[in-house]
């Protein structure tokens with residue numbers, strides 16, 4: 423199998439991730455913060471360790487301001503619904519995933535004003551357009567760090583500076599960039615950072631989190647047991663307990679920590695260099711194929727390793743199925759949960775075929791995929807002539 | 808056999824675990840124990856160490872949020888007497 427669907431979920435994971443999940447699942451009982459037997463303590467220590475590793479990766483000074491969630495979607499919902507009130511205005515982009523677009527759309531029906539900045543057809547965003555959209559009641563600017571459709575990296579530093587200048591909260595959806603592109607909450611002026619564990623961070627599904635610079639202005643999504651201040655019926659304000667009610671997925675979070683450790687040890691530079699090379703090969707060689715339209719920026723430095731394309735004469739779904747059936751190549755077709763982005767690039771009707779290599783893919787694999795696509799293009803031409 | 812010990816309490820489990828890591832990294836012998844209910848209810852854990860090590864521990868724990876410092880006398884493993892309680896400013 424050649425797995426080119428890392429933008430959906432990364433595979434394989436580093437060995438240490440499997441080992442850690444197995445070890446914690448096998449040896450730990452109880453939940454962190456409740457009961458002191460050694461196993462529960464070990465679970466608590468694993469959470470602490472993962473929090474500290476993530477803080478290290480994102481340049482966060484206070485690890486307790488990272489709370490764990492089940493994925494990026496939950497983190498984004500927590501931030502959006504916990505911060506915005508009727509009468510507030512929020513600015514976002516047309517490249518957002520539905521995990522941002524849908525919660526905002528839902529709030530719009532409750533009196534939150536939403537402005538969507540149109541991106542260019544390659545997915546790029548003009549920061550000046552964000553500044554022009556500011557209103558006196560703008561409370562939040564919410565931006566994806568990179569599009570999961572075109573791979574376009576958005577200018578978070580520039581937009582972060584605008585947010586800071588106008589004293590507006592700034593949220594970044596790092597689902598496609600955490601573990602892939604350097605990301606520092608101080609440099610980019612990020613107040614809320616949502617990430618998922620199972621993509622570039624090499625963790626298991628069901629892990630993710632949110633960094634909150636100002637936890638006091640965000641209401642929890644969930645209320646419940648935290649193992650602290652148990653006599654109170656009010657939710658504790660102390661971090662991270664405020665947003666971590668209920669038993670956490672500690673084996674998963676421990677394994678996520680192992681994934682982050684792998685990234686810190688390997689070096690983000692080395693990871694990025696390799697995935698960039700694979701992306702460059704794909705972009706370069708796919709351009710040579712007739713009847714293939716590639717979306718997103720042609721400059722590989724402006725992308726994460728995500729390439730969307732269409733082949734004339736065949737739907738992305740049929741192409742993806744052909745690649746899987748004939749060569750055991752895993753890709754993804756469709757709208758990738760981002761209809762606004764497809765509208766922006768003009769593929770709302772068709773969707774796209776998406777190739778997303780990861781750190782564990784090789785140049786040879788990528789070459790094989792190109793040869794398979796070359797054959798597919800030829801076959802489609804024959805069928806249609 | 809009676810024995811004087813110092814217990815540190817914390818506003819949440821996060822700080823208790825952070826404190827344990829910090830003092831253990833500095834080579835102190837300290838362990839997290841279930842919080843005796845009469846001492847505090849903020850978090851379920853207390854950090855226990857020999858009172859003789861208290862000063863060094865406090866130095867290391869400056870960066871960690873503390874709730875209280877409690878000196879106790881234990882006899883046969885049970886708290887016989889609370890000798891001293893110091894509460895720290897929240898924040």
Ligand SMILES: Cc1ncc(COP(=O)(O)O)c(C=O)c1O
Nearest residue numbers: 493494495519521570597598618
């Ligand atoms: C840009 C972007 N945001 C959010 C998400 C949601 O992540 P998750 O499914 O882990 O909640 C994804 C991926 O599915 C994504 O690509």
